[in-house]
Amino acid sequence: MFLGTSIQYTTDMKIDILTLFPEMFKGPFDESMIKKARDEGLVEVNIHNLRDWAKDKHKSVDDRPYGGGPGMILRVDVMERALKNLKSSVSNHQSSIILLTPQGNVFSQKKAQELSKLNHLILVAGHYEGFDERIREHLVDEEISIGDYVLTGGELPTMVVVDAVVRLIPGVLEKEAKDNESFSKWKMENGKWKITLDYPQYTRPENFRGWNVPEVLLSGNHAEISRWRKVHAEKRTRERRPDLLKK
16 A cells, blocks of 8 residues: 555556545555555556645645535645646546545446546545535536445545446456446347346355255256346346336
């Protein structure tokens, strides 16, 4: 894990995270698939403290809202300095800046797939009462929310987005594993696509307390197994998330 510094890798993707609480990212990015991707040079992840771009001796990044009201608002001038600096760290200056906020568009697997194809992501984790509106209007490309609820800050949503995106980078997971999981797409006979949850899966023992593995999965008939999985993925989706089929 590295905070506020850059370690050079030969990578296809660079992710810069801007936060007031960089220590929160210790652990999640040093384990599992994200650690593997970083160690193998598939992605570069840098954590930056927004206070590094403050100009006063107190490292102030926020102030009281004009017009009154509770809490503190993150300042547009500090944010602009930080974002300009992070954008200048890539040679082509083609960066996508994303604000993590409850007001954003709800994150989805489709959005994760779109982001995984980009070269440079800058994720801004909000805190306190929010952002100066000029940050939204002039400095960021997109706002993302991970759900219709409010958290203390944007650090946890940032971790969710990074995890969902990094696992889709070529080489991090086997292609089959990504294609056959929940929210992947099955192509139907009429040529249309639809999103489904994952199909049921089983492993040893074959019989446990009288609960048996479906016989088709033991048959070795790959065509029948594939058909069974598609049918049960659709059945599970219809029962649990019918809204996905409507999309």
